[in-house]
Amino acid sequence: MTVTAWVDVSAGVAGDMLLGALLDAGAALPVVQAAVDAVLPGTARLSVEPVVRAGLRAVELSVEVSGEQQPHRRWRDLRGSIERADLAAPVRRDVLAVFGALARAEARVHGIAAEDVHFHEVGAVDSVADVVGVCAAVHDLKLAGLVSGPVALGSGHVRTQHGLLAVPVPAVLELAHGWVVAGDGRGELATPTGMALITTLTRQVPAMPAIRIGAVGIGAGTRDPAERANVVRVVLGEPMTDADEVVIEANIDDLDPRVWPSVLAELLRAGAADAWLTPILMKKGRPAHTLHALTPSDHAAEVRETIIKHTSTIGVRQYPVTKYALPRAWVPVEIDGTTVRIKIAFQDGVIRQATPEFRDVEALAHAAGRPVQDVLRQAVAAAQASGLTPGSPHPDSSGKPSPGRATPDSHGAYRHTHEGEHS
Known part of the structure; x- marks a missing residue:
């Protein structure tokens, strides 16, 4: 079965929230941990715990960093670690794409080359764990694609290593080029890491697509504001456009x-x-x-x-x-030595509709030089004489044709169609 995911970012997005939602939706934590260890051996330990946000259940992801002082990694150094890591090819590809987008955005903001970017957002252990973890979780869930809705960015100001910045921060705005966003909510709702993941891994759609829902995951942010549920939701399901x-x-x-x-x-x-x-x-x-x-x-x-x-x-x-159709079959009856099929629709072994196949009636009328309406009336009478009427048992319900019903033709007793077949 093809599985896709819709990401609800109407309350904002951060890397840990998205990863928590994917884990809650069924991604295996050991698989994600192994991917993070491949890039940062023995540096970050992931854990999840149930929490409540605005009265709703969610999962909060925590990243425990080893006690050693961690360096500020430049993008060129981090890229080398990712390329050397023992990762599945699709995971490595996505991780490089996300960090590449993030590095280009920060380079644009600070007026330097992307290769020379070294800052807290890319180099921090928790950001690396979030990005690698999300990409590994998507691969583990075998998702064929991800889509997301408009992103809430927030408002106000946030304190960074560069001082007090207005929300949305510059890197988020750079990453949001071409995307539908909103300034709903107070505070920083979308982080650069979260925005890089969404704009790189998902395709934006105006509303949740038609899917048959299989799992729902909810990832929590660290804060619990009173005015909204601070969560990212991931809805997994089978896309109806394929089925x-x-x-x-x-x-x-x-x-x-x-x-x-x-x-x-x-x-x-x-x-x-x-x-x-x-x-x-x-x-x-x-x-x-x-x-x-x-x-x-x-x-x-x-x-x-x-x-x-x-x-x-x-x-x-x-x-x-989505089409809902009753199962159908064609049962032959004989009129003046010629076979005319009666199309029946049935449910629970009972005929619900019985109608002569008009093409057969038309062909017989043309061959015999008779009015179509006369042959149609004769076909209806033949169907009724064979017990093919609404409310009667399906011809196959007893395992053999009933007395007075049509006998099998050279192609078999009864021709059944797929439930959704057009007639």
Whole structure:
């Protein structure tokens, strides 16, 4: 199963909060500790404990540093330690990317080369543990991707080794280029390390995506302000865009209406499960149509291209949907020596709907030179005579056809479809 993660940073983000949330969501602490030890052998010991923030349960991560005086590491030195460390390739790649972004931001702020950056934020043991730990946790959880929402940065001032700085601090603003942020809350809500992790490892989305939730992790900050829960939440789940279908749409007001039947046929050939039109009224009172195509996600690209190619639209919109469908089957009945399939939908062994397959009815009417409505009535009567009516048992429920029901054809007794198959 593909697993993705949505990171809730609406209350801000720090490296320890994000790592605590990932550990709470199921990442293994020994795995994370081993990764940190590979970069900083015997220097940092990680531990977690349950805490309460604004009345809510959370996990707080602590980093215990060895008693020896730790040096201020320059980025070039730290990078060498990371490159030499025994880390999984994806973990090393992500750690280097996060610290590279952080070093470039600090270099920009202080007007020096990134290679020469050596400061508390990059060199501190707890920041190294947070970054390496988060990257190792993401790898341990086998996450296919991470997304996050708008980041709360805070307000006010914070005291640093460079003196009193306004919030958000300069490095956070550098890292936030191109991201949606908010100044909600008092104090420093987003740290440079936390912001570097979010902007490097996640893709920003306006809201939580459609996922089937599997686990939730909550990481706590050290403070417990009264006005908000000082936490980062991580929600793990299966993305619905991979598992279900999507709807692709376009509003069109300038296409010759005689073309629409061929457009719908082309969409079905491109892999759409269904395609239809909805009459609409657009701006300035223009009559138009919305073209809809319901399609499995793996055919979305072909369907989009088909719409662009065969209509006058210059763009489409797409969104995931979840379809709930009753199981279906086709049961053959005989009319004047010709087989017509009856499509049944069933639930708990009971028929809920029974309808003659119109294509079969139409073909028989054409071959016999009869009106379609006459053949349709005959097919309905044949279905009722075979016991294929709503409320009746499913033909397979007894393990064999019931008396009076249709006998198996050369392709097998009954043709069943996947529950989500379009008819």
